[in-house]
Amino acid sequence: MSTPPPTPSSGPEPEARAIRDDATRSAPEPDAKPLRADAARNRAKILDAARAAFAEHGRDAQMDDIATRAGVGVGTVYRHFPTKQSLAVAIVQQRFAMILAFIRDELLPDPDPWNALERSFEFCASTQLADRGYADAVGTIAGGSPIAGGGPHGPAVDQIEEMLDLTERLIARAHAAGVVRDDLAASDMPPLYAALASIVQAGVPDWRRYIAIVLDGLRPR
Amino acid sequence: MSTPPPTPSSGPEPEARAIRDDATRSAPEPDAKPLRADAARNRAKILDAARAAFAEHGRDAQMDDIATRAGVGVGTVYRHFPTKQSLAVAIVQQRFAMILAFIRDELLPDPDPWNALERSFEFCASTQLADRGYADAVGTIAGGSPIAGGGPHGPAVDQIEEMLDLTERLIARAHAAGVVRDDLAASDMPPLYAALASIVQAGVPDWRRYIAIVLDGLRPR
DNA sequence: ACCTGAACACCGTTCAAGT
DNA sequence: ACCTGAACACCGTTCAAGT
Secondary structure, eight states: OOOOOOOOOOOOOHHHHHHHHHHHHHHHSTOOOOOOOHHHHHHHHHHHHHHHHHHHHGGGGGGGHHHHHHHHHHHHHHHHSSSHHHHHHHHHHHHHHHHHIIIIIIITOOOOOOHHHHHHHHHHHHHHHHHHOHHHHHHHHHHHHHTTTOOOOSSSSHHHHHHHHHHHHHHHHHHHTTTTTTTTTTGGHHHHHHHHHHHTTTOOHHHHHHHHHHHHHHHHO | SSOOEEEEETOHHHHHHHHHHHHHTTSTTTOOOOOOHHHHHHHHHHHHHHHHHHHHHHOOOHHHHHHHHHHHHHHHHHHHHSSHHHHHHHHHHHHHHHHHHHHHIIIIOOOOOHHHHHHHHHHHHHHHHEEEEEEEHHHHHHHHHHHTOOSSSSSSSHHHHHHHHHHHHHHHHHHHOOOOOOOOGGGGHHHHHHHHHHHHHTOOOHHHHHHHHHHHHSOOO
């Protein structure tokens, strides 16, 4: 089972700040004018509140609830994020940044390419378990990059690109080691992560079993 | 790829009546007093309208729209189905009855047990493709029988039982032929069908590829 | 008995008024 | 500039009035 991945649910606080900075940079405008101090504070509180709300309730999270948790009026939430969807997207991009960092810093350095693949599924599943919003969104990511470009959901285009780039390296290493089927491509991973999401979200207790089955399906023919 | 399964989307009319009768029988009350003629007619029209609406929009289908399509007032819809959820469940039970019939009449008679397994995934995927409501629900089915008993979603308890019974026979035949891994159980199928749903719903065009990967994962070790 | 649709509740979104 | 919350729109659900 390898090392348990750093579960994102354990404490929102420690990584939250790093994630927030990251996400603020990846906003629609590459580098918009800096916010007034109080506005920046409010934006951060809104993101924290939204993270908690979406993690718990997925797309059923309520805007009024988020505003209350953040200690601001609903109008303020809408000033920062024009729509509930856009707020959900911002949160998903944070999660995505976290996952990219995990692949970059933990999986690519893993000397065993097969183990790295295995850990990527484990990490994906435990993220889905901790964050319903991410689990809801991972399917839209699998739909392909077109969705990211102007589409209503999902991570930013450059995040998709980095994801594919990192995944390609992961897969290339596995090919070099001869541990996966010849036709396995990086583009196969998002659909498989999406597939995992519905098992996890269905509350199937031994989701690890289905990771094992899929992994067996990825072994060389 | 085997024979393309009878796609449920092609024409709602032909099977609709048979399905309707089936579902009417599997209503909450085993055999409630017969409905007045006009009420029975309305109920049928509501089920037809709901089938179309849920197939197209999944859980986002609107009650007013269903009432309009059926040519009745909203109140009438609520008289027959106390809640949107209960109406969705009725439709899912119809689909489920259809799937059970397919397994019973098409897959169990298939002389090749491996091919039967393959066709079960294909049929599941094309049903999910044709019916967003079913695709939305199949995850809740995978959660296990507890959900069916009093739970808010999914097929009736006896349908779940029949499903497991039929699937067990399917798997037993595959074990007898030695074409699947030793530890494969009937209870593995619902989670795998649910996994398929998110791939199909994500709009991944070559979902057949992921069926093939999972099937490879089911082969003997 | 059953049907109808206006009325109510809830939640996403807007906007006039404030600082 | 930014914040607030009452008001509006939309959709699930109810219920008084009809047949």
